[in-house]
Amino acid sequence: MSASILSSVRGFVFDLDGCVWNGNTLNPGARETLAALDRAGRGLAFVSNNSRATGGELRERLHGLGVDVARHVLTPLEILGEVIRERFGPSRVLVIGSPDMAAVIARAGHELVDVKDYRAATVVAVGNDFDLSYERVTNAARAAARGAPLVTPNVDPRMPIEGGDFLPGSGATVAAIATAAGVRPIVVGKPEPPLFRMALERMALSPAAAAMVGDSVPSDIRGARAVGMVTVLYAPEEGTPAGEADLVVGSFAELARLAGVG
Ligand SMILES: [Mg+2]
Numbered sequence: 256m257s258a259s260i261l262s263s264v265r266g267f268v269f270d271l272d273g274c275v276w277n278g279n280t281l282n283p284g285a286r287e288t289l290a291a292l293d294r295a296g297r298g299l300a301f302v303s304n305n306s307r308a309t310g311g312e313l314r315e316r317l318h319g320l321g322v323d324v325a326r327h328v329l330t331p332l333e334i335l336g337e338v339i340r341e342r343f344g345p346s347r348v349l350v351i352g353s354p355d356m357a358a359v360i361a362r363a364g365h366e367l368v369d370v371k372d373y374r375a376a377t378v379v380a381v382g383n384d385f386d387l388s389y390e391r392v393t394n395a396a397r398a399a400a401r402g403a404p405l406v407t408p409n410v411d412p413r414m415p416i417e418g419g420d421f422l423p424g425s426g427a428t429v430a431a432i433a434t435a436a437g438v439r440p441i442v443v444g445k446p447e448p449p450l451f452r453m454a455l456e457r458m459a460l461s462p463a464a465a466a467m468v469g470d471s472v473p474s475d476i477r478g479a480r481a482v483g484m485v486t487v488l489y490a491p492e493e494g495t496p497a498g499e500a501d502l503v504v505g506s507f508a509e510l511a512r513l514a515g516v517g
Pocket of ligand 1 (some may be wrong): 271274469
């Protein structure tokens with residue numbers, strides 16, 4: 256595929272961690288390229304699999320780093336309620352997760368079901384739950400076994416913490432509940448389609464009119480390819496082959512050039 260494909264792409268979805276930023280530092284040229292794309296009228300959206308932050312929190316972080324063109328910033332947590340509404344309509348949701356997760360689901364117009372009333376649940380949403388108990392796992396599994404779809408922001412096995420240690424991630428909890436229920440979870444985060452689809456919807460673009468730019472082949476490139484987007488691997492290491500991606504760029508300056516704005 257020729258490089259010029261990017262000059263006709265009408266919108267870009269950017270991965271955050273390892274692409275737009277590393278930790279609390281923007282990657283070189285990111286601010287300038289994003290501003291140039293915005294000035295040229297290209298759509299911009301940002302996605303992160305971080306399921307402990309809302310899009311609003313990450314947007315604030317981007318603004319704090321001088322990226323003032325970030326309007327659509329999506330995380331699995333942010334869109335969980337929307338995905339449930341699109342797939343299943345207004346639902347009665349049993350939440351096994353943080354108070355933040357329950358709040359975003361309620362804000363999307365769903366009714367929250369107490370864990371004791373699991374028989375009334377029409378959807379089970381599972382994330383990181385620091386009050387996890389055998390009763391909560393049991394009742395969530397029973398609700399899912401009775402036919403309530405099991406939805407989760409991500410199936411990360413671990414949450415890394417300081418000092419190289421970890422806590423079990425939502426994937427560990429989902430696995431317990433899904434195994435007991437005998438069902439497969441619906442995953443909202445990358446590489447599954449919902450996060451990409453929602454970003455395209457926010458920019459009002461079809462998949463073929465937009466490019467996904469990210470540093471992870473399994474998560475960004477495979478996921479975006481599966482929904483039909485153009486894919487750009489961000490690989491600062493010199494000589495990285497494009498592999499499964501349509502294109503590889505070594506810098507934001509190169510991306511700007513290929514997109515016809517630099
Ligand atoms: Mg990344």
